[in-house]
Amino acid sequence: MTYDPGHITGAMVAARIERRWTAISIGIIALLIVMAAYAGIHQAVMPQPRVETADPRTLHIAGEFIESNLGSAVEPDGSVTVRAVGQQYSFTPQCIVVPADTPITIRATSADVVHGFLIEHSNVNTMLVPGYISTIATRFATPSERVMPCHEFCGAGHEGMWGRIKVIDKATFMKLAADRRRMTCVAQ
Amino acid sequence: MLHSRRLILAHFWLAFAGFGVALILGEWQMFIRSPLSAWIGNPEWYYRSVTAHGTAMAYVFPTLVAMGFGYAITEAALKRPLIGGNWAWAGFALVAAGTVTAVIPVSLGLASVLYTFYPPMIGSPFYYIGVVLVVAGSWIWVALMSVNLYTWKRANPDTPVPLAMFANVAGSYLWAWTAVGAAIELLFQILPAALGLTTTIDAGLARVFFSWTLHAIVYFWLMPTYIAYYTIIPRAIGGRLFSDPMARISFALFLVVAMPIGVHHLFADPQVGAGFKFMHSVFTALVALPTLLTVFTICASVEIAGRLRGGKGVFGWITALPWRNPMMLAVTFSFVMLGFGGAGGLINMSYQLDASIHNTQWITGHFHLIFGGAIVIMYFAIAYDLWPHLTGKALDSFRMMRIQLWSWFVGMIVLTFPWHYVGILGMPRRMAFYDYTDPAIAPQAVSVIASVIGGAILVVSGALFVAVLVRGHMAVRVEPGEYRFSVAAHQPARVPAALNGFGLWVSLMLALTVINYGFPIVHLMSLRNTSVPVVWIGAPR
Known part of the structure; x- marks a missing residue:
């Protein structure tokens, strides 16, 4: 492949945006899990503990x-x-x-x-x-x-x-x- | 160039035939339990129909689409004829024979146990044998996908595996491992009872095994749709795929985390303790990650198409998109339904919210929106895109295609939104009749009627779909050229070894399954006196 500065810069920008979105996604999911855990501990609705x-x-x-x-x-x-x-x-x-x-x-x-x-x-x-x-x-x-x-x-x-x-x-x-x-x- | 055209067409046509019959049954069920119909008379007919509808839609239809599409991908992406064509026909024959074997006892009313089996209820052994044959046929497909990939890799050691094939094989491995749960339940618990070898069955353990299959099977249904998002849509609308490695990461993540999360279907079950329910809830949240990544990558790919077509500014690229192109419509509708369905899914996965809608009509609405809506509309798109390459004839009823996709989208929204709503009101699932004169049930009547109308629109749309394909067979002969997949904006010359094979991902998948399912299964097997007498369905009275 020939050296193409525009192509390489574009790829780096794309990768940076992608990483940012991945971090946001992981943040959303972590927040949901924390909310579920908090609600589970502090509210009445809980699965039965034992079989x-x-x-x-x-x-x-x-x-x-x-x-x-x-x-x-x-x-x-x-x-x-x-x-x-x-x-x-x-x-x-x-x-x-x-x-x-x-x-x-x-x-x-x-x-x-x-x-x-x-x-x-x-x-x-x-x-x-x-x-x-x-x-x-x-x-x-x-x-x-x-x-x-x-x-x-x-x-x-x-x-x-x-x-x-x-x-x-x-x-x-x-x-x-x-x-x-x-x-x-x-x-x- | 597709070589195994007859093989692929056979898969698609059997899939769509089953889909068509099941679609009509579905609408009949909707009508018969609505206020528009009087008391059904013999409720057993309704459960017979639900069993047939579920078995066809959940096992036969998506499996055949995944198999046919998989063979097409193998030939188009690897640019060589399929290895093992005779085996592929054998697999197809097994699926077809299994379908017939299962349908006969179901239509005779000897196996009205619904497609989720529900032991200790036990129906005719032929029903379960039929389902096992369908799965066995699909496992031949899994093996063929693997053989074709590794033969190609040996011949092309320095080239990355094409994305479409990587995703396709990921889907096949996911299915192979997913199906094991139900296979264990069928072979070791249900079939011995159905054949009269045992008289008791541990219903709680059976539900745990089934949950192993029940959730990841949804991701198996989803795989062809996601493959189409990544490898067909950007090409079909004149764009580029935003990122090739991110696509591989998404498919690898599906393989790892789609499986060990099925206990969220058992949140309300007494045979699994609170700890593992929480753990599966967390892993269910994780499976949202590959979907969030996909939504980003596909939206970015579509934006590239809009800008290549001259769209400017923050929103200008949206109006520049080829809105008259059926593929553009399909992906848009699919994403809208995926968004609503995914939001509903996040509600189902959190224990506290699930308690208010568990096993109500909300759940039925949810999976019809995700599977029937977001997933199946892309099956239509896949068929439209592949058809000229399979028939060698033009598929140019574009107006009909647009009407078909629009009506499927509108029908699905009209069907499922009221369906979700009556679920919130507490309407229970799977009943042949509701007494709408009861003041506690009366408020649900209007919504149920709306769903019947939505279902009717879907039946019309399904008929249009078949009509478009049939017209494709009768159109003028064309040379469709090579079947191509999307090109990435930055096509990688190499990809990391981990994203070019499955060793790491399959190991993680197996390890996580052992961690998340090992204890509940061993615990239940160690409990005494939990096997209960079987209850025969359809026995002579």
Whole structure:
């Protein structure tokens, strides 16, 4: 190749601009990662930390997902734990009741295939994988009634798998809970 | 000069035939679950259709486009006939046979498990065998790409590997390694169950293996599009490629970081702990880097074209661009959709934001915008650009091409923007029916109808696309000349060894996979009692 000063200068300018853009790109990505890490540490929405298992073959006879233990339970510290099971093509309980403005832990699993668990207009959104327990921490600010569909294809009846959740006034909930071990909408 | 014209045409036509059928199924699905249609009656039909649509669009169509385009690149870039033409036909035959083997049980309703399989649901073994055959056929292509590259390199030790071939082989290696996850899931978990050899399956582990494939497969779909950005567009619009080494760096980065990030599809899954979810989130952010580099390089290359055509000033080069050239339209539309889709992708990759849209219709909208929009519109451009070289006949229905590209772009926007919106409202995925009279669901009705209209525009556009190609076969005979790729503004006489081969990048790809997937897989395999009974789909009732 013959010596061409214009060509070489042009190539150097191009390389410099390119390096500058690469640095900006890396900066954007680093910022995004830092934001995600910060939000993860300081906000409530976090993946569940541990992997817990539950055998779907014995769910109904032993452990925390036996039928009499499903529904909402008030814990000694005043928080509420909701236990639920998804199966083709419904949730048990089909309607969940929880108090407003209270820390809530949802623990759920599947009795057969993979299901989804989503409460509309909230950050409650998880998968129910048979063999494993999903845990989500949440809090509902005000009383409301929302739908709770299964969002994962679970067979030909998937489109009918809609549950509901009722968020009720905290005082009312606690009064009802005083004489019941586990709460669902049905028992209300 | 392309020698294997019939081979390449066979790949493209089978790809576009599958695409056409799947496109119509897609629009039917859109309609049947919208407020415009009454209760479907038998919802199983819907899931049958979704399985066929997904299998054709995700496995058959892009794989055949990548294979056909790969053979064309091999001959055009290396300037020699393809080595292993008979093997290539064998690969094509396997893909075709696999497609038929998979489609029969799906259309009979014996494998309505969707293209993502979802064990412990298990369908007919023939469905999975068909998918395995499609992948096996594509692996012959991977081997051929490798053989052709290394034979050429031995004969030309002092010449840099042409960029198009470098990128093409990067794409093939990416696919070879990406497909391993689903292959393990199919061969060791699903097929033994489908054949009745086992009665239980670890659904959580299967999801981890599938995630290995599920994300990087998107980058495999993307590869032909990126190759077209770098090596076709600058030439087609009369510009120069801004930078050859930067293009190689982008493709090498895709090879390394596209793969070990799939756990971001499992953010909401209980079988992977928080630590690895965060790690995969970070690596998912990294994969934005080669795309940001590409956006810069291609915009700069397009600017060169504008200035060569006499454009002056800060924005003058934009109006000087050849806007009536279909390739200019295609790359513009592709970039706009890549921009919106990429922004959506950044939302999906961050755990906190993902929680509000995970597995809602937002996700379906997202990947239709990226794949169906940004990627597939460039498949059209690739076909338009190659067609005269494949048929030896003029492809000059430029007005039709412009209408086709415009309608695909408009249709895709009308389809996917409302689709994203109903996802934010919480509309769940993959349902044959929604009760729009329910006050909680009623607000979604109007958006769903808008998406049906978008889908209808896409069906018209798809028909136009096929019409343009068919007209190409019937046009006057021309001598298209040699098939050329873009020339870089500063064409390098040598490139660093690392950017002329794959040793370093493939090693990094394997190492990162072991780091990012090793622990979750070993951990799940060591857990006891996590295998659950299989649930048969399509069994006689």
